[in-house]
Amino acid sequence: MVEVETLRHGHGRRDILDITAWRVDAGERCLVAGPSGSGKSTLLHLLAGLATPRSGNVRVAGQDLADLSPAARDRFRGRSIGLLLQSFHLLDTLSVFDNVRLARHLAGLPEDRARCRKVLDDLGVGELGDVRPSTLSHGQAQRVALARAVVNRPAVILADEPTSSLDDESCGRVAALIEAEADRQGATLVVATHDSRLHGRFEQRLVLDAPGAGSER
Ligand SMILES: Nc1ncnc2c1ncn2[C@@H]1O[C@H](COP(=O)(O)OP(=O)(O)OP(=O)(O)O)[C@@H](O)[C@H]1O
Numbered sequence: 001m002v003e004v005e006t007l008r009h010g011h012g013r014r015d016i017l018d019i020t021a022w023r024v025d026a027g028e029r030c031l032v033a034g035p036s037g038s039g040k041s042t043l044l045h046l047l048a049g050l051a052t053p054r055s056g057n058v059r060v061a062g063q064d065l066a067d068l069s070p071a072a073r074d075r076f077r078g079r080s081i082g083l084l085l086q087s088f089h090l091l092d093t094l095s096v097f098d099n100v101r102l103a104r105h106l107a108g109l110p111e112d113r114a115r116c117r118k119v120l121d122d123l124g125v126g127e128l129g130d131v132r133p134s135t136l137s138h139g140q141a142q143r144v145a146l147a148r149a150v151v152n153r154p155a156v157i158l159a160d161e162p163t164s165s166l167d168d169e170s171c172g173r174v175a176a177l178i179e180a181e182a183d184r185q186g187a188t189l190v191v192a193t194h195d196s197r198l199h200g201r202f203e204q205r206l207v208l209d210a211p212g213a214g215s216e217r
């Protein structure tokens with residue numbers, strides 16, 4: 001579950017987000033749409049606890065993020081939130097397998113090599129465990145990043161523009177993969193995108209206003 005109330009946020013003097021109430025129930029899927037600069041990525045950062053809102057409440061999987069210390073928020077993110085950002089941030093000093101393993105370690109979870117192997121297999125990149133991320137194609141790297149995002153069985157998956165640079169066929173495939181992973185865990189899924197090809201796939205939608213539509217402080 002993801003829930004925000006009277007959320008306001010901005011950068012510098014600019015107001016970017018002003019959301020009175022928005023909620024996605026456990027296991028449901030929501031698309032966050034809106035033109036470039038409307039605050040889609042900013043909202044995902046707030047949901048992930050990577051930024052703190054100017055005002056308002058953000059609850060993820062029942063947890064109010066403001067009630068957590070920075071260290072506890074990092075731990076919570078590692079265990080409960082699967083993040084798939086536009087740049088994958090895979091560590092090239094580690095193998096693909098160890099990138100996925102590291103996600104468990106950073107979240108303070110016990111080693112589980114079988115689980116790491118399974119998510120890579122499920123996503124069709126099980127053969128690539130020993131290679132360095134820099135040798136992967138874009139699509140392979142994205143699958144590895146998705147494996148890392150879901151290895152801890154997060155309650156919530158947040159994906160930022162997962163399909164914007166893809167052709168139609170890859171777009172459908174990637175969207176289906178993310179949805180399948182969300183279904184497998186019963187996770188709540190929030191996808192931020194201006195890719196109109198994804199709009200029909202989501203029953204719920206939050207549409208953010210164009211930049212400049214809000215007030216300047
Ligand atoms: N770290 C930052 N410092 C200052 N301004 C920022 C910062 N990050 C984003 N912004 C501004 O906040 C606004 C919203 O940005 P954001 O990246 O959330 O939009 P978006 O909807 O994700 O856009 P896109 O579709 O291009 O990805 C933009 O005007 C952007 O310039």
Ligand SMILES: [Mg+2]
Pocket residue numbers: 040041042160161
């Ligand atoms: Mg964005």
